[in-house]
Amino acid sequence: MTRMRINARLSCVPGRLALLLGAVLALGLFSVAAKAADEADIARGGRLFDNWIAELKERPPLAPNPRYKAPKDLNQINEAGWRCVSCHGWDYQGLKRQATGPLAKAGLEDPARLASVLRDPRHQYENRLSERDIADLFAFLQNGMIDMSEHIDPEGKRPLGDKSREAVLFATICANCHGMDGQRIASMAPLGTLVRGNPQEALHKILNGHPAEKMPALRFLPISRIWDLLAYAHALPDRDQAASIARGGRLYDNWQKETGARPKTYRHPAYPRIAAFAAMPKMNWRCKECHGWDYKGSAGIYGSGTHRTGIKGVRAMAGGRPADILAILTDANHRFHGTNWFRSPLSYRDLIDLANFISRGQIDMDLYIDRKTGHALGNPQRRRMEFNVLCATCHGRNGKALPTGKDIGDVARSNPWEALHKIRNGHPDEAMPALHALDSQMLVDILAYAQTLPE
Ligand code: HEC
Ligand code: HEC
Ligand code: HEC
Ligand code: HEC
Incomplete structure (x- = not known):
């Protein structure tokens, strides 16, 4: 009994202290409470x-x-x-x-x-x-409490350490979990962003570890090294916004595919019981299924036909604050969260990417595609070369080269809204490039060209 408790304890303390405890055990001093x-x-x-x-x-x-x-x-x-x-x-x-x-x-x-x-x-x-x-x-x-004001400028929240001295400590200890850029752990915002937001919290965690996680506590190191490490972490990058927006677009398309999450097995509670895809959870949990490829919901192409749900679009949130959108995605209507992030089907990073897409990645598709005819409002001849260098490597010059994929010409004609969404943001869980940073008219010209591909 004593042994088991002590073993459990050993597994959760850093190695050097485990050794120390081992020595204590060897001496036969079993009482943990008394030491x-x-x-x-x-x-x-x-x-x-x-x-x-x-x-x-x-x-x-x-x-x-x-x-x-x-x-x-x-x-x-x-x-x-x-x-x-x-x-x-x-x-x-x-x-x-x-x-x-x-x-x-x-x-x-x-x-x-x-x-x-x-x-x-x-x-x-x-x-x-x-x-x-x-x-x-x-x-x-x-x-355990230290005077933080000595090494963090309380006004500007800047750590006063030297960021050039502890790169090795970061690369060898922290990067194992957090990645060299501080962005590997998807349940949290990028490390650099967090450290800049609250250096005191970061310092407390570097010294003591993170509750219930295996993150090591570094309080045994000389405090001067900790200050320098904090300064290093403070200089790590934020999440790249353009990449975040495109990934948000792929999540909007099909988050279950993009994240590799276990597909949902029950109807999304907000999806109407009587609508066409009520028995298909894989479909009715997709953002696009309720809000449309044109982001206009019942006011757009999904206002009629098999995909009709009567649910409004997300256009009104274009330009909105990502924090407000995140609150919508985690509300009781959407349920893209649990009581804790790790129980959520979507990680913190997923939600932020979605919020960035809704805020800054949407376009008004009616400016680029004639809603009645589905014709792309572009010049099909102008961008043949771009199609051949950007798309044909995978899809072939005739758009039929992918053994798994649908025929690009067919998709461009039958669902140009989906095609344009994918041209801008890529295809979930595929290497297809996201082109939203390029000129919109060029993308519409490529779409128009794709509509002319042979049937
Ligand atoms: C809901 C707020 C709240 C929480 C949560 C809280 N405290 Fe306090 N604590 C107070 C207040 C108020 C005082 C009295 C004001 C002061 O001493 O700053 C106080 C005082 C103290 C004191 C000084 C007591 C004295 O008489 O000198 C200690 C020590 C302390 N808290 C420890 C803790 C610890 C440890 C925890 C977590 C297990 C904790 N507190 C959680 C509000 C809180
Ligand atoms: C064994 C893996 C591991 C290692 C090594 C590790 N961390 Fe962590 N760290 C975590 C986990 C897991 C979290 C909590 C993630 C979450 O909140 O979802 C975390 C959280 C943090 C946070 C808190 C972020 C916040 O505000 O919530 C900071 C700061 C941090 N780590 C810094 C560091 C630094 C600096 C190092 C190197 C000394 C380091 N970590 C090493 C796993 C690790
Ligand atoms: C099963 C249907 C359904 C799915 C799936 C769904 N939503 Fe919604 N969404 C709704 C409904 C219904 C509303 C309107 C709620 C209201 O009016 O209070 C809404 C509202 C919104 C709004 C606010 C629009 C506004 O102008 O107020 C945003 C933003 C939004 N959803 C984004 C998303 C994103 C992103 C996803 C995918 C991660 C998603 N939704 C998935 C049904 C859905
Ligand atoms: C790196 C390879 C690659 C490149 C380059 C690429 N795609 Fe794709 N694309 C894919 C894959 C893989 C799929 C998914 C096919 C599937 O559904 O299995 C896809 C899907 C699509 C779809 C949706 C078809 C469907 O299955 O619903 C369209 C439309 C599309 N691509 C258009 C384009 C256009 C236009 C370009 C050039 C601007 C392009 N792609 C460039 C790999 C690529």
């Missing part, structure tokens, strides 16, 4: 401070914390108000809104005193944290 706090305990305390619910793999509380003054936020979740950091701040200096001041390092003599603080009327954490959790939180409050 003095080490860096691993402090880091765990830091992760509990960050989000004890996630760290302990607890279910999020059913009720919001009544003592927490929540900021106005459409996606406010109950969990937020129960996190220590929500009331005490990433820099441990307190938050005006929550009526807290700096957390004093001194003042708490022992874990028992902290336990009583956590039971006081301001906290009411009775029975939520174990003795060991409180001991680790205590260790963090005593020895």
